[in-house]
Amino acid sequence: DIMRFLIAALLLLLVVPARAEDGYDLWLRYRPMEAAALAQYRPLATAIVSEGASPTLDAARAELIQGLSGLLDRKAMVGAVTDGAVVIGTPASSPLVAGLKLPLAALGPEGYLIRSVTLAGHPVTVIAANSDIGVLYGSFAFLRLIQTRQPLAHLDIASAPAIRIRKLDHWDNLDGTIERGYA
Secondary structure, X not given: OHHHHHHHHHHHHHOOOOOOOOOOOOOOOOXXXXXXXXXXXXXXXOEEEEOOOOHHHHHHHHHHHHHHHHHOOOOXXXXXXXXXXXXXXXXXXXXXXXXXXOOOHHHOOOOEEEEEEEEOOEEEEEEEOOOHHHHHHHHHHHHHHHHOXXXXXXXXXXXXXXXXXXOEEEEEOOOOOEEEEEO
16 A cells, blocks of 8 residues: 555656647747757848837837747847848838838738848848838748748749738637637
8 A cells, every 4th residue: 555655656656747729829939940940031131120110110010020039949030230230111211211212112011022132242131112011021030931941042023912801810718729720
């Protein structure tokens, strides 16, 4: 009897509490990349340059800071134009973006452009749009490129929504289940 008790007690001590995925982060899991990917992506995202301020531009900048800090396993900083900087903004909010004279007109109010350019003699990535919400969508797209290990060297991505209304549905049911939908 004592032997069974000791075995049971030992087994209970070895049990590790289970950690379930709660779904809170949805697709926004910014786990550090492996060493080879860090070496590839760190030089291409050295700083975030963001001129202008609005709640939406602030959200885009904050998401880039959180995403790049997590993925690249170092604190992403808001800074000046240097090699590898990520410049975000609209022609109205950023003189840097306005000076590039990018072809944004066809993208509409929620589209975005992610392009590799040279700015003040430095190779940078620009995330530009006609509106702040377009910059936010472009910032998420840029982070997705990194998460999916896509090449960033010569980007020229223009994206505009095919439908007018985009929505993410996420709700908890009374029975404890969680439902998600994207339309």
